[in-house]
Amino acid sequence: xxxxxxxxxxxxxxxxxxxxxxxxxxxxxxxxxxxxxxxxxxxxxxxxxxxxxxxxxxxxxxxxxxxxxxxxxxxxxxxxxxxxxxxxxxxxxxxxxxxxxxxxxxxxxxxxxxxxxxxxxxxxxxxxxxxxxxxxxxxxxxxxxxxxxxxxxxxxxxxxxxxxxxxxxxxxxxxxxxxxxxxxxxxxxxxxxxxxxxxxxxxxxxxxxxxxxxxxxxxxxxxxxxxxxxxxxxxxxxxxxxxxxxxxxxxxxxxxxxxxxxxxxxxxxxxxxxxxxxxxxxxxxxxxxxxxxxxxxxxxxxxxxxxxxxxxxxxxxxxxxxxxxxxxxxxxxxxxxxxxxxxxxxxxxxxxxxxxxxxxxxxxxxxxxxxxxxxxxxxxxxxxxxxxxxxxxxxxxxxxxxxxxxxxxxxxxxxxxxxxxxxxxxxxxxxxxxxxxxxxxxxxxxxxxxxxxxxxxxxxxxxxxxxxxxxxxxxxxxxxxxxxxxxxxxxxxxxxxxxxxxxxxxxxxxxxxxxxxxxxxxxxxxxxxxxxxxxxxxxxxxxxxxxxxxxxxxxxxxxxxxxxxxxxxxxxxxxxxxxxxxxxxxxxxxxxxxxxxxxx
Amino acid sequence: xxxxxxxxxxxxxxxxxxxxxxxxxxxxxxxxxxxxxxxxxxxxxxxxxxxxxxxxxxxxxxxxxxxxxxxxxxxxxxxxxxxxxxxxxxxxxxxxxxxxxxxxxxxxxxxxxxxxxxxxxxxxxxxxxxxxxxxxxxxxxxxxxxxxxxxxxxxxxxxxxxxxxxxxxxxxxxxxxxxxxxxxxxxxxxxxxxxxxxxxxxxxxxxxxxxxxxxxxxxxxxxxxxxxxxxxxxxxxxxxxxxxxxxxxxxxxxxxxxxxxxxxxxxxxxxxxxxxxxxxxxxxxxxxxxxxxxxxxxxxxxxxxxxxxxxxxxxxxxxxxxxxxxxxxxxxxxxxxxxxxxxxxxxxxxx
Ligand SMILES: Cc1cc2nc3c(=O)[nH]c(=O)nc-3n(C[C@H](O)[C@H](O)[C@H](O)COP(=O)(O)OP(=O)(O)OC[C@H]3O[C@@H](n4cnc5c(N)ncnc54)[C@H](O)[C@@H]3O)c2cc1C
Ligand SMILES: Cc1ncc(C[n+]2csc(CCOP(=O)(O)OP(=O)(O)O)c2C)c(N)n1
Ligand code: SF4
Ligand code: SF4
Ligand code: SF4
Ligand SMILES: [Mg+2]
Numbered sequence: 001x002x003x004x005x006x007x008x009x010x011x012x013x014x015x016x017x018x019x020x021x022x023x024x025x026x027x028x029x030x031x032x033x034x035x036x037x038x039x040x041x042x043x044x045x046x047x048x049x050x051x052x053x054x055x056x057x058x059x060x061x062x063x064x065x066x067x068x069x070x071x072x073x074x075x076x077x078x079x080x081x082x083x084x085x086x087x088x089x090x091x092x093x094x095x096x097x098x099x100x101x102x103x104x105x106x107x108x109x110x111x112x113x114x115x116x117x118x119x120x121x122x123x124x125x126x127x128x129x130x131x132x133x134x135x136x137x138x139x140x141x142x143x144x145x146x147x148x149x150x151x152x153x154x155x156x157x158x159x160x161x162x163x164x165x166x167x168x169x170x171x172x173x174x175x176x177x178x179x180x181x182x183x184x185x186x187x188x189x190x191x192x193x194x195x196x197x198x199x200x201x202x203x204x205x206x207x208x209x210x211x212x213x214x215x216x217x218x219x220x221x222x223x224x225x226x227x228x229x230x231x232x233x234x235x236x237x238x239x240x241x242x243x244x245x246x247x248x249x250x251x252x253x254x255x256x257x258x259x260x261x262x263x264x265x266x267x268x269x270x271x272x273x274x275x276x277x278x279x280x281x282x283x284x285x286x287x288x289x290x291x292x293x294x295x296x297x298x299x300x301x302x303x304x305x306x307x308x309x310x311x312x313x314x315x316x317x318x319x320x321x322x323x324x325x326x327x328x329x330x331x332x333x334x335x336x337x338x339x340x341x342x343x344x345x346x347x348x349x350x351x352x353x354x355x356x357x358x359x360x361x362x363x364x365x366x367x368x369x370x371x372x373x374x375x376x377x378x379x380x381x382x383x384x385x386x387x388x389x390x391x392x393x394x395x396x397x398x399x400x401x402x403x404x405x406x407x408x409x410x411x412x413x414x415x416x417x418x419x420x421x422x423x424x425x426x427x428x429x430x431x432x433x434x435x436x437x438x439x440x441x442x443x444x445x446x447x448x449x450x451x452x453x454x455x456x457x458x459x460x461x462x463x464x465x466x467x468x469x470x471x472x473x474x475x476x477x478x479x480x481x482x483x484x485x486x487x488x489x490x491x492x493x494x495x496x497x498x499x500x501x502x503x504x505x506x507x508x509x510x511x512x513x514x515x516x517x518x519x520x521x522x523x524x525x526x527x528x529x530x531x532x533x534x535x536x537x538x539x540x541x542x543x544x545x546x547x548x549x550x551x552x553x554x555x556x557x558x559x560x561x562x563x564x565x566x567x568x569x570x571x572x573x574x575x576x577x578x579x580x581x582x583x584x585x586x587x588x589x590x591x592x593x594x595x596x597x598x599x600x
Numbered sequence: 601x602x603x604x605x606x607x608x609x610x611x612x613x614x615x616x617x618x619x620x621x622x623x624x625x626x627x628x629x630x631x632x633x634x635x636x637x638x639x640x641x642x643x644x645x646x647x648x649x650x651x652x653x654x655x656x657x658x659x660x661x662x663x664x665x666x667x668x669x670x671x672x673x674x675x676x677x678x679x680x681x682x683x684x685x686x687x688x689x690x691x692x693x694x695x696x697x698x699x700x701x702x703x704x705x706x707x708x709x710x711x712x713x714x715x716x717x718x719x720x721x722x723x724x725x726x727x728x729x730x731x732x733x734x735x736x737x738x739x740x741x742x743x744x745x746x747x748x749x750x751x752x753x754x755x756x757x758x759x760x761x762x763x764x765x766x767x768x769x770x771x772x773x774x775x776x777x778x779x780x781x782x783x784x785x786x787x788x789x790x791x792x793x794x795x796x797x798x799x800x801x802x803x804x805x806x807x808x809x810x811x812x813x814x815x816x817x818x819x820x821x822x823x824x825x826x827x828x829x830x831x832x833x834x835x836x837x838x839x840x841x842x843x844x845x846x847x848x849x850x851x852x853x854x855x856x857x858x859x860x861x862x863x864x865x866x867x868x869x870x871x872x873x874x875x876x877x878x879x880x881x882x883x884x885x886x887x888x889x890x891x892x893x894x895x896x897x898x899x900x901x902x903x904x905x906x907x908x909x910x911x912x913x914x915x916x917x918x919x920x921x922x923x924x925x926x927x928x929x930x931x932x933x934x935x936x937x938x939x940x941x942x943x944x945x946x947x948x949x950x951x
Contacts, residue, residue, distance in 0.1 A: 074609055437603040445607035500831050502636040502819065503791060507644040510624075512611040532611040549835050564607055572636025572819045 003545040006493070009427035012581040014540055015558050016488045018081055021068035023401040024050040025585055028065060028081055029489040033441060035087055036482040041095050043088035048099075050585065051085075052122050052168075052400050053147075055160045058086025059470065060151055062279065062395040070486055073536070073560055074511075077450035079484045080473075087478050089160070100129040102171045107131035109414045112193040114181050117145025118396045119387025120199030121168050122403025126588040127410065128171040135193075136173055139180040143169060145201055145387075147396060149227045152252050153466040154259065185355040188383060195382050195410045198354075198369075199403070202388035206346040208244060212302030216309040219302065222249045222344035229256055229465065238339020240264040242312055244299055247277035250344035254291045257342070259465050266336065267293045271326060272319045285469065289458065295319070296328065303335065311337040347393040368392070375419040376406040384409060407588035423586035429579040432490055433568070439578055441490050443565040445510075446483035487563045491581045494554055496544045498575035501552070505567035505576055506531065513561045516552050519543075530557060606630050618654040626651045628678040633668055636823075638790035638816030638831075639738050643675045645793050646707070646736070649800040650677060653848060661697055661704040665690040665719060668745045669711035669738035669816070688719020691726035691735075695917070698731050701927035702918055705804060706733035713743040716752035716771045727780040727809050732916040734803040734810045737773050738790075740818035741829035748821025759826035772898070773813040774908060778891045783914035784810035785890065786844070786907045789834050790817065798873075799907055801846035807868035808914035815903065839897060841882050842906035845874040865910050875907060884910055 006012060014020050018028040027046055034043035047054035051061075061082050069078030109132050113120040116138040124134040142148060143165050147156065169175055181187055181200075188196055205221035213219060218238060220228075222245070228234040237260040243250045246269040254265045267286070269276060272295050276283060287293065297314040304310070313335050317328040349368060356362060360380040361370040369378050371385045378385055386402030388394060409419045432440040454471045461467045473481060506514045512531040520526035523541060527534040534541055534557035544554040554575075568576040606627070614622045626647040631640050650660065660680035662673035666687035673682050681704065685693045694708050715723045715737050726735070741754040748761060752771045759765050777785045784806045788796040796814065803810030815834045817823050823830045828837075842863075849870045863875040863884060875884050883889050890909040897904035918925040928936060 073612070444604040445609060447607075447609070500636070500819075500823070501791060501835075502638065502817070502831060503641045503644070503793070504636045507640055508606065508631075510607045510609060512614070532613050535613070549832055560611060562607055562609065564604065566604070566606065570631075570635045570640075572634065 003496070004540075004542045006542070009425050009583060011540065012427065012429075012489075012491050013425075013583055015491060015561075016581065016583075017068040017070050018065035018079075019489070019583065021064045022051075023064065023398045024404065025583065026050045026065070027489070027583065029485055029487050030582070031088060032079070032081075032084055032482050032485040033487070035084055035478065036442065040088050040091040041093055041098070044092040044095055045098050047085055047088060051397060052125055052403075053118065053164045053396065054085050055089030055164050056147060056156060057396060058082060058084075058089050059156050059160070060147070061085070061397055064397075070488055070560065071484055074486070074562065075447070075449075080450055080453075080481050083453060083470075083473055084478070084481060087473050090472055096167075099167045100171070102128040103131050105131065106133055109133070109194045110135070110192065111195045111197060111410060112137065112187060113197045113199060114184075114187075115139070115145060115198070115200040115387075115389070116143035116165075116175070117199050117201050117387055117399060118147060119389070119399035119403040119406070120197055121165060122400045123197050123199070123386065123407045123410065124171070124173045125168045126404060126407035128168070128173060130411065130589045132414075134173045135176060137176045137179045137181050139178070141177050143175065143177075145199075146223075149230045150223055150249075150252070152226065152229070152256050154255070154461060154469050155252070157466065157468050180353070182353050183355065184353060184360070184383070185358040188358065188380070194414045195384065197384045197386060197406055197410065198389050199385075199387045199399070200351075200389045202347045202349045202393040204348040204350045205343065206348055208299060208343050208345060210299055210301050212304045212309075215304045216302070216307070218309040218340045220340070220342045222253050222342050223347060225342055226252060226256060229260070234260070236260050237262050240338045241266070241340045241342065242336060242338045243267045243342045243344055245269075245344035245346070246293065247344060247346070248279060248282055249347070250342075251278045251282040251286050253342045253344050254286055255289055256465070257340075258289050258291065259462055262340075265291045266338075267291060268297050268299070268314070268336075269293065269295050270298045271328075272296065275326060285455075288455065289461075296331075297334065300333065302341065309339065309341065311335050312341060347388075349389065349392060372419075374405070374422070375409045376402060377409055377413070377419060382413060404587060408586065408590075411588040423590040425586060426584045428582045428584065429491070429493060430582075432565075432578045432580050437569055439490075439565050441487050441578075441580070442483065443487070443490075443563070443578070445486075445562050445564055446480075448480045448484060450484065451477040451481045488561075489581045490563050490565070490578050492556065492561065492563070492567060493577045493579040494542070494544055494556075495575050495577070496547060496554070498573040499544070499547050499554060500573055500575075501547055501549050502572060504570040504572065508566045508570045510564065510566070511560045511562055513557050513559070514567060515555045516547065516550075517555050518552050519546070526555060527557070530555060532557070534559060617651055619656060621651065623647060623651045626657060626677055628673070628675040631672075631675045633671065634818075634820045636819035637668065637744075638740065638814075638818070639669050639672050640675070641790040641793065642736065642738055642796070642814055642816055643672050645790075645796045645800060647676045648793070649797050649804065652797070653801055653804060655705060655804070659703070659705055661701075661706045663690050663694045663697065663706065663708045663733075665710050665714040666745070667711035667714045667743065668818075669709055669740075670714055671745075672709050672738070673707075688714050688717070688722055690714070691719065691722040691731070694733055695726055695729060695731050698733060698917065699923065701929065702732065702925040703927040703930070706731075707804070708733055708735045710735070710737050711744070712737060712739045712741060712751040712753035712773070716773060716776075717743075720752070720771070724776070724780055727777055727782045727811065729917045730781075730783055730808040730914060730920070732807055732809070732918070734800065734806075735812065736800070737811070737813045738816040739773065739813050739829065740816050740822055741827065742818050742822045744818045744821060748818065753829075755828045758828050759824075761821055761824055763826070772894070773811065775891060775894055777811040778887055778894075778909060782811050782909070783808040783911035784907075785909040786810070786812045787815070787903070787905045788812060789815045789838055789905060791831060791835065792838075792905075795840060795843060795905065798844045798846040801848075802844050802867070802873045802907060802910075805846070805848075805867045805869055805871045805873075806910070806914065807919075808911070808916045834903060837901060837903045838905050839902045840905045841877070841879045841893065842884050842908070843876040843878065844907035845876060847872040847874060865912050868914070873907065873910065875910075878906070884908065885912060887911075
């Protein structure tokens, strides 16, 4: 076994579970500390650097960071990372001055962006300050993409969207609204643009072609239906509504139905709860609004009587888990009466406006453009994809990260540099030691439980589509929630040559992370011969080089380290130190080379 | 001083003993000793030993004198009884406590100053009486608490942090205990818990005075070059002659050792100490041989460690005096205080 290479930024990055899990690698612990200090502006700006839309994401993010959060492995519930982001956005002052500005002198490069969703807005956000001239072509009348027309206002109020999109548009992006691109080929072949970014999303809801489907006007496709509600084309729905599908779109549909006056709303799932696509918190929120979720039902036909939809017929199943797999057996049929049905069984891409003879390859299986996973460039040089348009429907934070990567590629491309030579992430490590037992972070473990978000009462929220359900954390709740963060970015940094093997760190560690052990034959063997077995294989094992006195190794299982700093406090030689790790992420312009230097 | 207390959360896989307690339940207040002090490791070994033996903390009495070492009972078994005596007087308090309540499991923690300087006489008599207790001497060669003066265990030639050499002979606790008839004598090192934990457990189970001299480096005043009680020196010069494995009563004894390399000693309570002999000629039940071996290693400049001597037929102070071995509080009142008639009868015997 060789010594763990902690000079590789990936090692310590991985220890910061939330940051590692975040597609845009938001520096979560740092912004939580800023909130703890009341530095809401700083917290907002730090968030914005990586995720661009802190106010929007603080309400709607899919939050892959939370299931990853170490606190969840320590006391069962992760830190409310997402809602703390909203705290920063809600409580900041005017930060307009701190938003990057586009220079008056342009760099002479023009980029066309198709769609004004989060991916394209991110590309503009990254390129405008570098002097690019960006033009966004948007099919609809306003920017925001699905964030505006599909995510209901009771989850994401319009002013929040307007503010954060405004920061980008106001850099001087040329916005062309009601301007659908109908031919990519002609846009590209005008040669007016040095690069084109396609951020047109996955705009098509999936059909369910069963008997009766087209014999009534009371069957809707989820994302189209939400869009119609947004534009005010739909004001009402039947009293009894069935929502088919149990993903996040279904959750928005059933809750919207409640607000349009439906009294009996049922969400229908083919499988059991464990397999629901919707996030647990969306399910909870829907159930709180008295939506019923039915399992083990598969649609057979729509029942139309005299031109009126009266119900739907389903195959019933019994379900059993066998060897971790769901085994379903037919168990008869059932009819559920209803007045309206909303189909929320998925989204698809559709590119009728991209010519197949323009040197932009589509794969034969899914009819999707072939897009490089690192550079986001299609097979036609200079045409880039991102967001849902690139690899199918995902979420906002992924769209943002695609946007950042595409912007880097576009910048390299416009400067004639190889897209493969991407700027790399670097790291900085600084000691947090302030005195014998003082650290520049709150190292004590606060046993406080995760704070519960308060919700507006049911009658009030059903009164209008635009009443935001979540009230945001109170000052008191914020104060508690920030202390739950374990500061995983403050790393236990070990200097082999200083250790005298006194065992002080091993003895003090509250969670038995540390062991001084003879080197084992393999990492898996080493994992079993520790103070506590290191059974979470997703979590790295740190191994020092041979120690001076006995040649044994210092081994640390990162899994449940509290970052309490006690090992460093009890170490007589400073072999352990608590060092703050800052990941410096590359963005477009990080590796910017002036045009002259590449001879252009 | 450590300003935050040790968080109570623990590793998800932390095991519980037969009493449903985790190792963390055997901790005490957070240490106030210098970071890296050997005494803290001994504390951790004690915690582990008591936890593994399923001993209820409230059935334990912790006794100590004065010194950094003597502060440590505050850092383990927070629910146990405790007495922090004046300097060097712990053995007398322990003897009294044991006389009054033989049901308590007693652990004394002392230092080389507390035991071999000011309290030497007290220690000698507790050994002679064979008071039923575990006696841990945390040996760092200095008076740590008073800033590092040489103690009685400092070897001649040892230099202080400032470079002055010690000229006096050292008192070796293990040799002293053997000459005074100790029934259990061990030596270990704070940095070797594999060795120390079973020794502590055997010492707890042993009926009589279990003397354990533990080399426990003082990182602040005696961990430099020139010290014979430093981490580095001890690691280089320690020679383990017997390794004790403690087998509690309820566990079956498995036989995995080659014949002649293991010596078994059954203790008073039925538990067994298996002595794995590193030196196969060593007999841990022969007092004279143990004495000679320690001297022999000393001459070679080595520190001999392990469970060095164990008397299979130890008689503790209650056995010898035929006194009530249990606790006086649990005696029925008419036995504890048999009344005037009984007193008269007793006095009659001495007339
Ligand atoms: C009901 C619903 C709820 C959701 N909730 C969440 C949530 O809570 N959290 C989350 O993270 N994600 C959520 N998502 C997913 C998220 O909205 C999308 O993943 C994200 O918006 C994708 O961003 P994008 O940049 O790819 O473009 P989109 O947001 O899809 O925007 C594409 C834009 O391109 C425009 N456009 C399309 N074709 C053309 C053309 N030919 N010419 C010009 N303009 C064009 C469209 O009008 C649109 O404005 C939800 C999705 C749905 C359907
Ligand atoms: C009667 C008395 N004399 C002297 C002292 C001062 N004193 C306090 S601790 C100590 C020596 C302790 O040495 P040791 O037992 O080796 O403990 P260590 O600190 O090294 O663990 C002395 C002399 C005292 N407290 N009381
Ligand atoms: S910071 Fe050190 S003492 Fe605290 S949990 Fe992590 S390894 Fe253990
Ligand atoms: S406390 Fe420091 S010197 Fe002691 S074992 Fe731990 S890292 Fe090594
Ligand atoms: S002075 Fe020495 S014995 Fe006392 S606590 Fe510090 S290191 Fe330990
Ligand atoms: Mg001492």
